[in-house]
Amino acid sequence: MSTIPDVCHWDHECVTNSVALILMQLLKGFVPRDLAGNSAFRNLVSCTDDKCTLTLSDYYSVIKGLDDASIKDGVAKVVSLIDLGDVPGLIQLLINMDLEPGIITVDENVSINIKGELGARVNEALGIALYSIAAYDNAITRFSAAAAIYEGLGNVSKARFMEAMSKIARAEDLRVKASRLHEEGKHDAEKDMIEDASKLYASSVVSFREAVGIEEARANEVLSMMDSSEVLANYYFTHGDIARAMQYYDACRGVLNNAQGLGEDYLSAVKVKGDLCSAFYLLCKAIEEGDWRIYEEAGDKFLELINEGLIDELTTEGAVMSYRGAIDGVEEIEDAVRIYSKYVKAVSKYFDNIVKDRYGDFNAFIEEFRKGDYEGLAHALNTDVSTLKLYVVGKVIIDVVKEEGLSEDTALEVLAYLAGLGLNPLDMGIDEMIEELQGFVTNEEFLNRVRDLLTKIKDKLNNIIGN
Numbered sequence: 431m432s433t434i435p436d437v438c439h440w441d442h443e444c445v446t447n448s449v450a451l452i453l454m455q456l457l458k459g460f461v462p463r464d465l466a467g468n469s470a471f472r473n474l475v476s477c478t479d480d481k482c483t484l485t486l487s488d489y490y491s492v493i494k495g496l497d498d499a500s501i502k503d504g505v506a507k508v509v510s511l512i513d514l515g516d517v518p519g520l521i522q523l524l525i526n527m528d529l530e531p532g533i534i535t536v537d538e539n540v541s542i543n544i545k546g547e548l549g550a551r552v553n554e555a556l557g558i559a560l561y562s563i564a565a566y567d568n569a570i571t572r573f574s575a576a577a578a579i580y581e582g583l584g585n586v587s588k589a590r591f592m593e594a595m596s597k598i599a600r601a602e603d604l605r606v607k608a609s610r611l612h613e614e615g616k617h618d619a620e621k622d623m624i625e626d627a628s629k630l631y632a633s634s635v636v637s638f639r640e641a642v643g644i645e646e647a648r649a650n651e652v653l654s655m656m657d658s659s660e661v662l663a664n665y666y667f668t669h670g671d672i673a674r675a676m677q678y679y680d681a682c683r684g685v686l687n688n689a690q691g692l693g694e695d696y697l698s699a700v701k702v703k704g705d706l707c708s709a710f711y712l713l714c715k716a717i718e719e720g721d722w723r724i725y726e727e728a729g730d731k732f733l734e735l736i737n738e739g740l741i742d743e744l745t746t747e748g749a750v751m752s753y754r755g756a757i758d759g760v761e762e763i764e765d766a767v768r769i770y771s772k773y774v775k776a777v778s779k780y781f782d783n784i785v786k787d788r789y790g791d792f793n794a795f796i797e798e799f800r801k802g803d804y805e806g807l808a809h810a811l812n813t814d815v816s817t818l819k820l821y822v823v824g825k826v827i828i829d830v831v832k833e834e835g836l837s838e839d840t841a842l843e844v845l846a847y848l849a850g851l852g853l854n855p856l857d858m859g860i861d862e863m864i865e866e867l868q869g870f871v872t873n874e875e876f877l878n879r880v881r882d883l884l885t886k887i888k889d890k891l892n893n894i895i896g897n
Contacts, residue, residue: 449504
């Protein structure tokens with residue numbers, strides 16, 4: 431990336447105008463000459479009489495490194511400079527760059543009362559953008575405005591589509607509020623909100639169905655059918671009514687049988703939702719029947735979703751719960767090692783997600799881990815000390831195995847034996863662990879490889895933990 435000219439000293443006005451300059455360049459392909467002249471990047475532009483072109487290449491990292499106030503000020507500047515017809519393009523640009531403060535700024539600076547087709551398009555674009563950042567109240571307002579304008583223009587399909595989007599935004603808002611009520615222990619009020627959300631999803635199905643000729647309406651119709659069951663299923667699962675949760679997860683996954691006529695991209699999104707419901711259905715069935723094989727099957731379903739990129743609290747926690755249930759019921763050592771290997775992978779994905787949200791990255795987390803308050807840290811991450819240590823050791827083992835040019839499966843196999851026997855390199859010596867392993871593993875070649883790996887693992891642990 432090009433360096434920032436020292437002459438500007440990167441003060442607030444330069445920051446604001448530099449954000450505006452970059453956004454204008456990306457939106458229009460050029461920037462006004464006076465805007466370029468007030469930017470920190472004025473030495474990085476080439477100009478004609480009234481237009482300039484920015485030669486800076488890494489636009490994204492420049493803006494992402496700035497504070498929210500600078501981004502908001504820069505976006506507000508752009509809104510004041512462009513025509514209303516360019517606003518939808520600006521909104522899409524902000525979505526693509528993941529600039530949440532910028533989306534909020536456009537909402538604050540663009541009137542809801544724009545008339546005609548343009549007003550409908552602007553409000554629709556803003557509604558979708560606000561929905562994407564979970565600003566549901568504002569999204570509902572924009573969707574409702576767009577629906578009213580489209581209705582007045584005689585575009586019934588678009589009006590129904592906007593009405594449906596407003597309903598699912600209201601449903602999502604209720605889910606967020608219900609989650610807060612759950613944390614506060616207000617479960618009756620939580621249930622009322624969840625039931626209202628389910629009804630809104632069901633109602634949106636009808637509206638999407640009436641949005642004739644809009645390709646994404648059919649996909650959203652199917653997803654809303656799933657959501658109307660899934661939201662109830664999640665509620666009952668969380669509150670321990672496994673039989674009823676299983677019933678609703680089954681209804682959710684069954685919607686896939688009626689998903690004909692979807693384009694490939696839309697079908698993929700619908701399939702992910704169906705697979706998630708299927709995984710939870712299997713987990714419920716495993717809990718009801720107490721069968722470790724079904725627990726493993728559920729875990730495999732969750733892990734498949736994780737490997738496809740759906741890494742969130744639902745999938746990672748579902749995988750951990752499933753494999754833990756399988757481990758509790760398994761008897762044969764071969765089965766235990768196989769399941770433990772997958773359990774360790776699930777634990778790693780689960781905590782990677784939490785650590786990223788809470789600490790930013792693994793190194794920042796390790797700084798806390800080094801302090802030695804394992805009980806406090808485990809409590810903060812809603813886990814136990816042994817699982818917390820398993821996560822740290824697992825990360826180190828996988829790093830060491832990669833450095834040795836071995837496969838991740840090798841790392842997971844080693845960790846499975848260690849974890850399954852309650853052996854932890856953080857607390858035990860190498861000879862002590864090998865002695866314990868010899869009672870279960872007769873393959874001397876494997877044991878020698880493990881001893882060699884454990885030596886490197888202990889060294890790496892000592893370096894990062896500071897023991």
